[in-house]
Amino acid sequence: MTDPARRPWSRTVTAQDAALALAVTVPDVFFYATPLAPEVNGRDQLLLTAFALPEVVALTFRRRWPTAVFAVVWAAAVGAALLSLDSDFGFTPFFGLLIALYSVARLGARPVALTALVLTGLPVALGIWDPIATGAVRPDRQTALVISGIAFYLPITAVAWGAGRWIRSAAVAAERDRRELALARRAVRNERVQIARELHDIVANAVAVIVMRADTARSTAPTDPGRLAATLGDIEELGRNAMAELRRMLRLLRTADVPVADGAGRRGLADLGLLLDDARRAGILIDLEVHGHPARLDDSVDLTAYRLVQEAVTNIIKHSGPGSHAAVRIRWSEVLALEVVDDGAGRRPEAPRELSTGHGLLGLAERIALFGGELTASPYLSGFRVTATLPLSPPPATAG
Known part of the structure; x- marks a missing residue:
């Protein structure tokens, strides 16, 4: 139509x-x-x-x-x-x-x-x-007529045909340039989205936890000086880790021929122990449950699974606070199923608004959708639950 x-x-x-x-x-x-x-x-x-x-x-x-x-x-x-x-x-x-x-x-x-x-x-x-x-035409003029006819018709025919082909080639080249420009812009846009996700995961989450730990240190300093020193040590370690990942990210951005996803923080489910220890030091009572036989994951899927748990745990620290009970459940089967749930029973009924970027769960949904997975985030009883499923390896188009 x-x-x-x-x-x-x-x-x-x-x-x-x-x-x-x-x-x-x-x-x-x-x-x-x-x-x-x-x-x-x-x-x-x-x-x-x-x-x-x-x-x-x-x-x-x-x-x-x-x-x-x-x-x-x-x-x-x-x-x-x-x-x-x-x-x-x-x-x-x-x-x-x-x-x-x-x-x-x-x-x-x-x-x-x-x-x-x-x-x-x-x-x-x-x-x-x-x-x-x-x-x-007289016989003695026939040869001249043929030559003059060819001299007249041949050039204008060649010019008409050649002009048509030249304009067509120019139009095809212009269309090809437009497509290549659109692809380049799309690639830049996708790269910027990836950079935004990584910066959020590296900086925003670390800063949020540091602010929470500093708030805890301020409230416990008059009554428990020993705990204050431990808390300040945790803050220092969190800051050092965030700076190390940020330096790695900046080095990657200066390497123009390497995609962001190929080297932006080689984290995976094997690093969950350190992540959960940070949550426990922030006052979250959190358990890790693993069901099934772990399978080898592609690096990109492994990183996505880690970022999901990281974002969910950080949200528990920000929105529930110390005293919350939480669980991280990992189920291995034909797909990787992840669940992070808390009871919302912490001592922080409302997180400071400035600690939330508003892009954490959105970035997670984009990451997981890229691999053909599904993400669900919703209130659960008095707390909150985040669940996701991921294929054990990315689809060919994503891997490429």
């Missing part, structure tokens, strides 16, 4: 082509024939109209059906030339054929354009031969 927004443009182009058809056919009639000469009878005028009218109608639709238009115009030109050889009709049109040849060279495939170029030679030859066959 035609796009309604394009219909006015289509009507304008058709009107332009109709005007061009008239502008070409009228010179064809008056240059290659003498419709108003006294010796031209009514029959010849009707024949002239019968050959000129199809040319006008066909050229009006030259952009829509270039090959069919060339066939109609070519047939009219050949028919008129053959009739002129057998009678005193005298009409060998060519200008309309030039426009049809240009159109099929511009819009048609190369084999079709080459065929049209070869076929154009027939009406050209008939047009050159017509004055010789009808005796309009």
